[in-house]
Amino acid sequence: MKKMVETHSHSTTLSWEILILIAHYLDPKTLAIASCVSKSWLHSMSSDLLWKPILTTHFPSLSTLPSNVSYCRLFALGHGAAKRRRQSPSKPTLSLGDLIFAVSITSNRDSRTIGEFSWPVDALQEDPPGVFRFCIGFDCGGGVAVRNEGLEEVVKVTWNVVVKGWRGVFTLMDYVGKMGFVGGGEEWFSQELPAPGCCSKVVASSVVADMRVGMCGCGESDDGGGKVRVGKISVGILNVDDWRYVGIEDGLRYLQHFLLT
Amino acid sequence: MAEEKSQASSSKMLTLKASDGVLFEVELNIAKEMKTVQAYIDDCEDIETIPIPNVLGKHLAIVIEYIKKTNEEYDAEFEKQWNMDDLQLLLLAANYLNISGLQECLCKAIAKRIENKSPEYVRKVFNIENDHSPEEEAKLRKEYKWAFEGVDKD
DSSP states (O other): OOHHHHHHGGGOOOOHHHHHHHHTTSOHHHHHHHTTSOHHHHHHHTOHHHHHHHHHHHOTTTTTOOOSSOHHHHHHHHHHHHHHHHOOOOOOSOOGGGEEEEEEEEETTTOOEEEEEEEEGGGSEESSTTBSEEEEEOOTTSSOOBOOTTOEEEEEEEEEEEETTTTEEEEEEEEEEEEEOOTTOEEEEEEEOOOOTTSOTTTSOOEEEEEEEEEEEEEEOTTSOEEEEEEEEEEEEEETTTTEEOBHHHHHHHHHHHHOO | OHHHHHHHHHTOEEEEEOTTSOEEEEEHHHHTTSHHHHHHHHHOTTOOEEEOTTSOHHHHHHHHHHHHHOSHHHHHHHGGGSOHHHHHHHHHHHHHHTOHHHHHHHHHHHHHHHTTOOHHHHHHHHTOOOOSOHHHHHHHHHHTHHHHTTOOOO
């Protein structure tokens, strides 16, 4: 026995017995990769005998599935399903700095403007912080003075969000309803929001657009009645399952669905 | 007398002859760990030299040392000394000689070395030729896509 044995040692072809022995010690990932090595390895490494115990260990609930696919395939399916279950939502690509809110309150009768505002969202105050609800207060210069304190009027309220550069628009609220004009009072408007993307309302949407308009009195009118103006506005996205405003990221993710292609 | 005899049999020496002619004198109880050798002895009790045609002297020496020294600590360090070629040849030897402990130790070691490696790496290690067509290979890689995530770069 001469050098011939030595040089052949590099081209040792493992006998199939040995290969299967090693196969029993491989983790599923390595076993799967090994299946790609060659045709004969594919045959050995994808054997049900090897994969059945692996499936039973990792996905016991699948090992009882009646199926005519290989255990290897079942494992791959289980692996994919587990991964998708674990997946947390990705970070929103929109940021508050990309957005502008535009609110308009007009009289439904004569389209007279009661209030018209637009703000870059990152200039607004989160109230409370971390939550998709924004407040803005006006000095007695905001909005349009309305005479006739005490009047109730039907108004049209719209709340739009615009992506800076006019890259997208979404209407959060387009609502006709009664509004009272009392100094110190607060009017509340709420409208169902559509379910985003993939699922129907039943599965996905329990959110509404929520707006509060606070009135403040400012001085007396000529005929002795009080004047009221819009003193503050807050807008937000509210979850009606638990009556909490959604978080900033959730709000952004929601809007992203409708604003970006 | 019985004591003497048992003493004699426990210290009985056996000669193992490797494929390249190298001779190893081992105690009977060591040789018996190799079930193949055990079978040989069972068949012909008086034998003194047993040929081991499949194993080189170099590897037989390693195997014998393993049997003498094996314990948890030794096993943990054992595989680190050998390259992949030697590991494979040792596994072939352990398999032929039917030494289950060594076989397991070597299987685990080889498995560990190809863990999370690419098919190219594995082919190189075991000197396998890729007989898949490019289409077949692409199809396989797609099917096993989940396994390729995070694979070590070659």
